[in-house]
Amino acid sequence: MEYRGMKKWRPFATMPEQYIGLKEIINKQAEVPQPLLTEEQMEQVNFTLIEALHTNKQVYLTYFKNGRHITATGFIQFVDSLGNLFVFIDEVFELKNKMRLSELINVHFV
Structure with missing residues (x-):
């Protein structure tokens, strides 16, 4: 007879599909709707973007992406009001991010 040691009992680990499904449900519940900005707020955001540029x-x-509010710090490189996009260089990874102006929630100076 051979000693097998102590084994952990994981009753629900036999179905990995269940974990995937539960993770999707939890992520769906954490989603928030995209906030609508007033005309005054949009003007303030545009003014701040142009000044930062x-x-x-x-x-x-602070911007909205995939049902979440995401915050980042960095520099504005390009703003196209007619094309509804701007280019943002992230401070941490120094990556260029193209984003829509409609996804933007708030901008202020550090």
Whole structure:
């Protein structure tokens, strides 16, 4: 007879599909709807973006992506109001991110 040692009992680990399904359900419950900005808030965001572009100041962005509010710090490189997009360089990874202006929730200087 051979001693097998202590084994952990994992009763629900036999169905990995269950974990995938539960993770999807939890992520769906954590989603929030995209907030609608008023005309005044949109003007303030545009003004701050343009000022940050010309003065090359660091900004703190809050934007909406995949049902979540995401915050980042970095620099604005390009703003196209007619094309509804802007280019943002992330401070941490120094990556260029193209985003829509409609996804933007809040912008302010650091």
